[in-house]
Amino acid sequence: MSEILMPFLAAFIFAYILEPLKVRLAMAKIPEGLAALVAVFIGIIAATFIILLLLNLLQHEIPQIRQQFPQWIENLKLWLTPKLATFDIELDWKDIQDQATAQITTQLSDNANTVVTKSITTILKSSSSILGFFANSVLALFVLFYLLLDWNHFFGKIGNAIPKKLQATIFPLAIEVDSLLSQYLRGQVLVMLVLSVTYSLGLYLIGVKSAFALGTFTGLVAFIPYVGFMISLCLSLLAALLQFGSGNEILLVLVLFSLGQVLEGFYLTPRLVGERIGLHPVAVLFALMVFGKLFGFLGILLAFPMSAICLVAFRFLKHKYFSSQWYKAN
Numbered sequence: 001m002s003e004i005l006m007p008f009l010a011a012f013i014f015a016y017i018l019e020p021l022k023v024r025l026a027m028a029k030i031p032e033g034l035a036a037l038v039a040v041f042i043g044i045i046a047a048t049f050i051i052l053l054l055l056n057l058l059q060h061e062i063p064q065i066r067q068q069f070p071q072w073i074e075n076l077k078l079w080l081t082p083k084l085a086t087f088d089i090e091l092d093w094k095d096i097q098d099q100a101t102a103q104i105t106t107q108l109s110d111n112a113n114t115v116v117t118k119s120i121t122t123i124l125k126s127s128s129s130i131l132g133f134f135a136n137s138v139l140a141l142f143v144l145f146y147l148l149l150d151w152n153h154f155f156g157k158i159g160n161a162i163p164k165k166l167q168a169t170i171f172p173l174a175i176e177v178d179s180l181l182s183q184y185l186r187g188q189v190l191v192m193l194v195l196s197v198t199y200s201l202g203l204y205l206i207g208v209k210s211a212f213a214l215g216t217f218t219g220l221v222a223f224i225p226y227v228g229f230m231i232s233l234c235l236s237l238l239a240a241l242l243q244f245g246s247g248n249e250i251l252l253v254l255v256l257f258s259l260g261q262v263l264e265g266f267y268l269t270p271r272l273v274g275e276r277i278g279l280h281p282v283a284v285l286f287a288l289m290v291f292g293k294l295f296g297f298l299g300i301l302l303a304f305p306m307s308a309i310c311l312v313a314f315r316f317l318k319h320k321y322f323s324s325q326w327y328k329a330n
Contacts, residue, residue, distance in 0.1 A: 169316075195218060203215050214232065
């Protein structure tokens with residue numbers, strides 16, 4: 001069912017994000033149909049820009065990694081050999097470097113075209129076929145356009161279908177969920193942009209050669225709570241360790257990521273996203289695993305918003321339970 005649901009789910013997410021843009025265009029006396037079409041076009045441009053940015057990172061950074069790899073091995077050798085000598089351990093560094101270089105050469109081509117091709121092929125295979133991939137893309141755009149065109153009408157019909165006696169309960173919950181998701185989805189984009197610039201600039205000033213790639217990656221994975229930060233920190237520490245050895249640069253990277261977390265947690269997220277929803281880290285990791293398994297990469301994007309919706313429902317049920325006569329009865 002995930003392959004069937006994915007285009008509809010993706011269309012709904014993009015429609016939710018682009019709806020304010022369509023409303024502003026409509027307020028500028030643009031016809032509803034044209035406003036929806038322009039909003040879809042702008043969404044396509046934004047998505048294409050992100051994809052091209054990632055492909056550009058692959059094209060420029062992967063050859064640099066391949067070129068710098070022998071020097072990373074040499075730096076590791078100079079740093080690790082004295083420490084191993086205290087335990088009478090001696091490694092065959094030439095064999096290690098030859099094997100590691102061979103693996104890197106096999107996996108990464110000079111111009112990264114192989115990596116890009118493999119990535120695209122994997123995406124297409126996950127959609128069953130090239131034809132299925134493009135069919136799902138067209139279907140998602142079609143659904144996105146009509147969702148934007150009939151957004152208020154669509155939710156108005158759903159609201160009218162709810163029994164009158166339940167509307168007083170469901171409507172406030174829907175408003176709370178909408179407020180929470182709008183803060184998250186629209187504000188998170190700005191947080192990702194600011195973090196990308198911050199980490200890229202910080203790593204560049206430290207002297208890390210792959211600063212732009214690592215900084216941009218750190219910003220883009222900020223939507224994955226905890227896991228994205230830890231992966232980015234480990235990759236940045238590894239790059240600094242291999243480039244500089246156990247110098248002050250390692251400490252500077254730790255300071256940078258600590259300041260980045262403070263900036264995100266105490267300023268960016270409260271100002272741009274809103275106060276943290278309050279999900280326990282274990283609950284977030286569980287949601288990432290469940291939704292990732294069900295819907296793949298799209299599921300990872302959905303994990304935090306869907307967890308927030310579940311949290312709103314849980315708070316409501318908890319309130320009803322503790323205020324019920326059944327709970328209060330002796």
